[in-house]
Amino acid sequence: QVTLRESGPALVKPTQTLTLTCTFSGFSLSTSGMCVSWIRQPPGKALEWLALIDWDDDKYYSTSLKTRLTISKDTSKNQVVLTMTNMDPVDTATFYCARSSKGVAATVDYWGQGILVTVSS
């Protein structure tokens, strides 16, 4: 059974760095084809893909946000970490982590429940 769960702060201040952790089970990120993405959704708005890390530790980022994002993995802990620097109130969103199992450009088939992060002083 594949599960993913996001964890991190619910509130961050402007200019701070956000660190989110995705803890997953039911698959290994060392298995060929496995990838974990981060996707966000501001309240009432559309989904926005942020970053992806694959089984080979290759990393891919949103074109518009790549200077602010870092994705990493700890295979032994079944965790993927996303950091986002210089947070702003417009970054307030629900952040999801999600899995794909057939390579980088592949269907995201399992999602976490999401974590709402509010940016406010």
Add this chain to the structure above:
Amino acid sequence: DIQMTQSPSSLSASVGDRVTITCQASQGISVFLNWFQQKPGKAPKLLIYDASTLETGVPSRFSGSGSGTTFTFTINSLQPEDIATYYCQQFDDVPLTFGGGTKVEIK
């Protein structure tokens, strides 16, 4: 980046109606397109992958078609439980990109 343009942004239909949503890609993506359903406060749920393949357990009133740059998602006989926002998403290349969403309501 591949841009995904989804229309309409919202629609209102009666129970039993046929509902159609369109997604246009800014360049050809073959059939590398998914459709997701999202209900308020929930994570998106995969309904259709590879443009037209129904995910296991998804009711057959949902269907998808298209290839290249133009795709269609259809709900045959809209049900009250289908009230949600629907998103297309391309996976032809990274960055993965989503359409703007279509909010479906009951008239």
